[in-house]
Amino acid sequence: MxxxxxxxxxxxxLLFFPCMWTPHDAQWVHVSSTGISSAGDSINPGDTLNSSTYIVSEKGTFALGFFHRIDSTTTTTETYLAISEMAEADQILPFNLFVWFGSRDRPIVNNSVMLTLDNNGTLKIVQKGGDPIVLYSPPQPTKNTVATLLDSGNFILKEVQSNGSIKRVLWQSFDYPADTLLPGMKLGVRHKTGQTWSLTSWLTDEIPVPGPLALEWDPKGYQLIIKQYGVIYWTSGVLRGKTFKNISPEVTSMYDFIIVSNEDEDSFTYVNSNQSQRSEWLLTTMGQLKDLKGQDIARADYCYGYNTNGGCQRLKQPVCRxxxxxxxxxxxxxxxxxxxxxxxxxxxxxxxxxxxxxxxxxxxxxxxxxxxxxxxxxxxxxxxxxxxxxxxxxxxxxxxxxxxxxxxxxxxxxxxxxxxxxxxxxxxxxxxxxxxxxxxxxLCYLLRRKVALEDHNTSKLLDWKQRFKIIEGIAQGMIYLHKYSRLRVIHRDLKASNILLDESMNPKISDFGLARIFEQNELAANTSRIVGTYGYMSPEYAMKGVFSIKSDVYSFGVLMLEIVSGRRNNSFQHVDDALNLVGYAWDLWQKGEGIELVDPAISDSCVKYQVLRCIHVSLLCVEDGAIDRPTMSDVLFLLTNESMPLPLPKKPAFSIGRKAIEANISYKESNNHSLNGLSISEMDAR
Structure with a gap:
C-alpha cells in the first residue's frame, strides 16, 4: 500500500511540476566577438595568428582559428585551435562544423593565445602563463616553410622551393584526425613510424576531448571497425570492389575507396564519386557513423552484443539481458x-x-x-x-x-x-x-510517516556509512533545486528538522514554505524580511537580507557538521567561549584536532579520512564571503572525489556570535525568525 x-x-x-528540469544548450564561438578578420590562407615564418584573426582556404571552404564554447549556464575558458567548415552565406554565424582540433586533449585555459611559425620551421601554440603546445618541430632548423589551409580541410606545413613550389610536406592536420573523416584523410597505420590514423568520438556532444569510441581500418580483415575501449562492436565486413558487406550499396555507391597496402603503410581512404559533392564522415558519441552531407553509414549504437545484424558483433552478455x-x-x-x-x-x-x-x-x-x-x-x-x-x-x-x-x-x-x-x-x-x-x-500522509534527521533516537541508529549516504542524498537534492529545475529554487531553511528519513534512511528535503524561486539568470536577491533559522543563516542573509544559492550552501555546511558531530549548531556552547558548532569545528581544525569533532557514537564505524574531508568541505561551505563558498555541485564533487586536493578554508563568520546577530537585526521584523529550530514566517509572494 x-x-x-x-x-x-x-x-x-511529475504531471503538475514538469518544469523542474533545465534543458541544456551550448554553442561554439570565435574567441573574439568583434573585429575578426581573415589573414588569407597561409601563415609565413614570423607571422602569428591571434584570437582576432583566422585564415580561410582559397575557395572559402574551411577556416582555422581559435574558438571556445559558450555554455547555457556558464562560460567556459577552455579555448581550442580548430578548423571549421565555413557556413553558407545566408547563415548568421560564419562558422559551421568543427572537423579538426589542435591538441584536443589539452585545451587552452585563456584567450591570450597565438599560433606562430618561427624562422626555424617550428609550428606551435603560444599561450599566456602556460607552456607552448608544439604541433611540429623539425629535427634541424628548416628554412622556407609555409603553413597553408587547403580547400580539402587539410592544414599543412610545407617546405617550399625558391620558386614557391612544394619541396615536401613536413606536417599535416590530416595525420591527426578527430571525430570527422574528410575525403582524402586516411585510416590505418604507417609502419615506419608506427603512427596510426583513426577517428575518436568526442566525450560528449559538447566536449571535444577524446571519447571511448574509435573508427579504425583493419588491414587483415580488409574492413572498417568501430571499437569502444578496444572492444569491437561493429565491422563493415570485407570490402569487395566498391561495396562492404554490412554497408548499404546505396551508401557505398556515393564514394570511391582507395586501399594502400605496402611496406610503408596500410590505409583506407575515400573520395566522392561526384566531385561536386562534399562529404564529412562523423563518429558520434553513441557510435553512429554518418555522412553529415548524406546518409547513415553504420549504427554501432544498435549493437548490444546479442545481435549480429548490420555488422554487430556478438559479445558476452549479462545473464539478465x-x-x-x-x-x-x-x-x-x-x-x-x-x-x-x-x-x-x-x-x-x-x-x-x-x-x-x-x-x-x-x-x-x-x-x-x-x-x-x-x-x-x-x-x-x-x-x-x-x-x-x-x-x-x-x-x-x-x-x-x-x-x-x-x-x-x-x-x-x-x-x-x-x-x-x-x-x-x-x-x-x-x-x-x-x-x-x-x-x-x-504528501501530508507521507510526511507524517517519516522521521526527521534531528530526532535524537534516530541519530543513535545511524552509523557513519548511513550518515555519509544522507549527506550525499541531501547534496544531490540541493543540486537539483539549484541547477536542474527550470526555475532555480533557494530553500532558505535547510536544517536537520527539515530533512526527513524514510524507512530505508533515504533523506528527503521538506518544508518549502520559505523557499524562493529564481530565474536562471538571477544570481541573488535582497529582502527586508529575514526568514529562516538562526544558526543556519549565512552572514550576508542574516545581516543584510541578501540571499542566493550560496545561502543554502552555508546552511548545508552547518548541517554537515551536525551530522558528523551529532550535535545541533544553535544549541551548542563551549565551556569557556560562547561559540557555536561552526566556531568549535574551526578551532579544532586549526589545532589539527578535527577528528575530536566526531560523534562518539560513530567513532568505531567512521572512516577517518572521509570524516575529516567532510569537516574540511563543511568549513569551505561556511566561509564568511558568499563568493568564496563552493556551489553544491562543487561540494558533491569534492566529497566524492577523494584524490582531488582541497583548498584551505578561510575563517568562518562565527565570531559575531548568536547574540550579536540578534542585536544587529533587531530592527528587522522580529516575528520572522527562530532561535530554537522552529521557523516562523509571514506569507510572502514569490
Missing part, C-alpha cells in the same frame, strides 16, 4: 523505485549505457551534469510519462517481446492523454484541482 502511494505521489508530482532488449531514447519523465548517480566527469553517455547494460537492476539512464558528463541511473519497476514543455531525454530499457507491465504502463499513459484531449483545457481544470488536493493529502 505504501509503495503504491509513493508511486502515485511521484506520478502527480536478452535478445530484443534495447535502450529507447525518450523525452519525458521516469517514475522508478530508486535512482543513483556517478559523478565522474570523465564519463560520457556511451559509458553510461555500458554501465547500465551490465547492471541487471538498471532500467534507464541519462547524463548527470549539464555538459552531458556523469551518469544518472534508475532501478526497479518504472513508469514513463511523456511530459509537456521541454522535458529531459532519457534512455529507457525496453524489449521487443510483449510485456504486460510495459503494455499496461504505456496504455495508462495513452488513456490519460486521451482524457485530456477529449475534455479540452477548460474541462480539465477541475480534474487538475482535484488531483492537486489528493497530492497534498498524500
Amino acid at each position: 505504501d509503495t503504491n502511494v509513493v508511486q502515485f505521489f511521484k506520478l502527480v508530482f 536478452h535478445h530484443g532488449d534495447i535502450f529507447d531514447l525518450r523525452t519525458g519523465f521516469l517514475v522508478a523505485g530508486d535512482f543513483s548517480a556517478n559523478y565522474d566527469s570523465s564519463l560520457g553517455i556511451s559509458d553510461c549505457r555500458a554501465i547500465c547494460w551490465n547492471n541487471c537492476g538498471c532500467v534507464a539512464f541519462t547524463s548527470w551534469f549539464p555538459n552531458d558528463t556523469g551518469c544518472r541511473f534508475w532501478t526497479g519497476k518504472w513508469q514513463f510519462l511523456p511530459g509537456p514543455g521541454e522535458p529531459p531525454s532519457i534512455f529507457v530499457l525496453s524489449s521487443n517481446d510483449s510485456s504486460p507491465f510495459l503494455n499496461g504502463t504505456e496504455g495508462s499513459v495513452k488513456s490519460f492523454k486521451s482524457v485530456i484531449h477529449r475534455r479540452g483545457t477548460k474541462k480539465w481544470i477541475p480534474i487538475a484541482i482535484s488531483l492537486l488536493v489528493i497530492f497534498l493529502c498524500i
Whole structure:
C-alpha cells in the first residue's frame, strides 16, 4: 500500500511540476566577438595568428582559428585551435562544423593565445602563463616553410622551393584526425613510424576531448571497425570492389575507396564519386557513423552484443539481458523505485549505457551534469510519462517481446492523454484541482510517516556509512533545486528538522514554505524580511537580507557538521567561549584536532579520512564571503572525489556570535525568525 502511494505521489508530482528540469544548450564561438578578420590562407615564418584573426582556404571552404564554447549556464575558458567548415552565406554565424582540433586533449585555459611559425620551421601554440603546445618541430632548423589551409580541410606545413613550389610536406592536420573523416584523410597505420590514423568520438556532444569510441581500418580483415575501449562492436565486413558487406550499396555507391597496402603503410581512404559533392564522415558519441552531407553509414549504437545484424558483433552478455532488449531514447519523465548517480566527469553517455547494460537492476539512464558528463541511473519497476514543455531525454530499457507491465504502463499513459484531449483545457481544470488536493493529502500522509534527521533516537541508529549516504542524498537534492529545475529554487531553511528519513534512511528535503524561486539568470536577491533559522543563516542573509544559492550552501555546511558531530549548531556552547558548532569545528581544525569533532557514537564505524574531508568541505561551505563558498555541485564533487586536493578554508563568520546577530537585526521584523529550530514566517509572494 505504501509503495503504491509513493508511486502515485511521484506520478502527480511529475504531471503538475514538469518544469523542474533545465534543458541544456551550448554553442561554439570565435574567441573574439568583434573585429575578426581573415589573414588569407597561409601563415609565413614570423607571422602569428591571434584570437582576432583566422585564415580561410582559397575557395572559402574551411577556416582555422581559435574558438571556445559558450555554455547555457556558464562560460567556459577552455579555448581550442580548430578548423571549421565555413557556413553558407545566408547563415548568421560564419562558422559551421568543427572537423579538426589542435591538441584536443589539452585545451587552452585563456584567450591570450597565438599560433606562430618561427624562422626555424617550428609550428606551435603560444599561450599566456602556460607552456607552448608544439604541433611540429623539425629535427634541424628548416628554412622556407609555409603553413597553408587547403580547400580539402587539410592544414599543412610545407617546405617550399625558391620558386614557391612544394619541396615536401613536413606536417599535416590530416595525420591527426578527430571525430570527422574528410575525403582524402586516411585510416590505418604507417609502419615506419608506427603512427596510426583513426577517428575518436568526442566525450560528449559538447566536449571535444577524446571519447571511448574509435573508427579504425583493419588491414587483415580488409574492413572498417568501430571499437569502444578496444572492444569491437561493429565491422563493415570485407570490402569487395566498391561495396562492404554490412554497408548499404546505396551508401557505398556515393564514394570511391582507395586501399594502400605496402611496406610503408596500410590505409583506407575515400573520395566522392561526384566531385561536386562534399562529404564529412562523423563518429558520434553513441557510435553512429554518418555522412553529415548524406546518409547513415553504420549504427554501432544498435549493437548490444546479442545481435549480429548490420555488422554487430556478438559479445558476452549479462545473464539478465536478452535478445530484443534495447535502450529507447525518450523525452519525458521516469517514475522508478530508486535512482543513483556517478559523478565522474570523465564519463560520457556511451559509458553510461555500458554501465547500465551490465547492471541487471538498471532500467534507464541519462547524463548527470549539464555538459552531458556523469551518469544518472534508475532501478526497479518504472513508469514513463511523456511530459509537456521541454522535458529531459532519457534512455529507457525496453524489449521487443510483449510485456504486460510495459503494455499496461504505456496504455495508462495513452488513456490519460486521451482524457485530456477529449475534455479540452477548460474541462480539465477541475480534474487538475482535484488531483492537486489528493497530492497534498498524500504528501501530508507521507510526511507524517517519516522521521526527521534531528530526532535524537534516530541519530543513535545511524552509523557513519548511513550518515555519509544522507549527506550525499541531501547534496544531490540541493543540486537539483539549484541547477536542474527550470526555475532555480533557494530553500532558505535547510536544517536537520527539515530533512526527513524514510524507512530505508533515504533523506528527503521538506518544508518549502520559505523557499524562493529564481530565474536562471538571477544570481541573488535582497529582502527586508529575514526568514529562516538562526544558526543556519549565512552572514550576508542574516545581516543584510541578501540571499542566493550560496545561502543554502552555508546552511548545508552547518548541517554537515551536525551530522558528523551529532550535535545541533544553535544549541551548542563551549565551556569557556560562547561559540557555536561552526566556531568549535574551526578551532579544532586549526589545532589539527578535527577528528575530536566526531560523534562518539560513530567513532568505531567512521572512516577517518572521509570524516575529516567532510569537516574540511563543511568549513569551505561556511566561509564568511558568499563568493568564496563552493556551489553544491562543487561540494558533491569534492566529497566524492577523494584524490582531488582541497583548498584551505578561510575563517568562518562565527565570531559575531548568536547574540550579536540578534542585536544587529533587531530592527528587522522580529516575528520572522527562530532561535530554537522552529521557523516562523509571514506569507510572502514569490
